[in-house]
Amino acid sequence: MTDTVFSAMTGRDAPASGEPVLSVENVKKSFTVHLRGGITLPVVENVSFALSPGECAVLGGPSGVGKSSILRMVYGNYAVDGGRILVADGDGAPADLASGDPRLVMRLRRESIGYVSQFLRAVPRVPALDVVAEPLFARGVDAAEARERAGALLARLNLPKALFDLPPATFSGGEKQRVNIARGFITDHRILLLDEPTASLDAANRDVVAEMIEGKLARGVAILGIFHDTEVRARVATRVIDVTGFSARKAA
Incomplete structure (x- = not known):
């Protein structure tokens, strides 16, 4: 739907096709604000895309459209309201991280999904x-x-x-x-999530991080990220997923 290839713009070749290691299917998310009488704020809906080994897919769109929420759902930090998040799980059937099973989430984080957040905790x-x-x-x-x-x-x-x-x-x-x-x-980890990894870095260290990302891709790691640094994004992205197409806050 909004899963668009931008390899000609980024300078990287589109990845070879392969079995997805991550499949996001019809995922939706909203937040309930209990301090405002339990009002429900929709965030995203019908989020669907797949990620294969060696790809670096970038979540694009304006601030507030739901990019970080998608990344946090894929890592299991946010529960989903509906849909599936299927993660390759060894040689068996993909595991549905969206099921909310905390033991499964912790195991997938340990074995399959790495994450670089915006801030160190x-x-x-x-x-x-x-x-x-x-x-x-x-x-x-x-x-x-x-x-x-x-x-x-x-x-x-x-x-x-x-x-x-x-x-x-x-x-x-x-x-x-x-x-x-x-x-x-x-x-x-076979999947790596990156939330603005170079935002606080100088030019020399941004270049080091870009090299590290390229090394991961060369080894077949699948990367899903948010990059506001346009130079790094152009260097490492194989495609851009326009999150505005998933926004649940569309104008009437």
């Missing part, structure tokens, strides 16, 4: 190195190896080594975002 007093390595700890990777890999990513993102053993609470916005990016990129 780290446990207080935990060193940056361990914040980045935590997804590997959760997968049973040896602690020394996990920290080594975390340090390599932080170094690639130009975070000073003197900060590795400090908690990120006092870091600058750009430093926190580099910790956030390293944490999201450290695993080999």
Whole structure:
């Protein structure tokens, strides 16, 4: 419906066809404002698209149209009002993340779906190195190896080594975002969600992140993201999904 290929505009080739690792089918979402008498605010409806390995699909459209809500539904942060979010689940049948089963959501996050949010939400007093390595700890990777890999990513993102053993609470916005990016990129999840990953970064680190995204795509990772940075979007996107077509707040 609104799933449009823009490969000629982005400079990237359209991806080879393959079995989708993510299928969003007729998803709808609204919010209930209890402080306003339980009024219901519709957000999106009939959201439908699929994502295959090696694609970087960008959610496009003006602010407030529902891009972040879609990303949060795909990660299981927001419950859906209807529809299905099917995630490739090993060699078996796809799992419906929209079912709301918290154990399934947590397992898919651990095994299949990585996420870089706009803002780092780290446990207080935990060193940056361990914040980045935590997804590997959760997968049973040896602690020394996990920290080594975390340090390599932080170094690639130009975070000073003197900060590795400090908690990120006092870091600058750009430093926190580099910790956030390293944490999201450290695993080999088959799906990666990116919510404005380069918004707080300087030009040099934006280029590093673009290279990291290109590396993920080359290894067959499917990426769904929001990029207000037009240069990075043009460099990595294989297509743009116009979310205005899903908006439930259409003018009368």
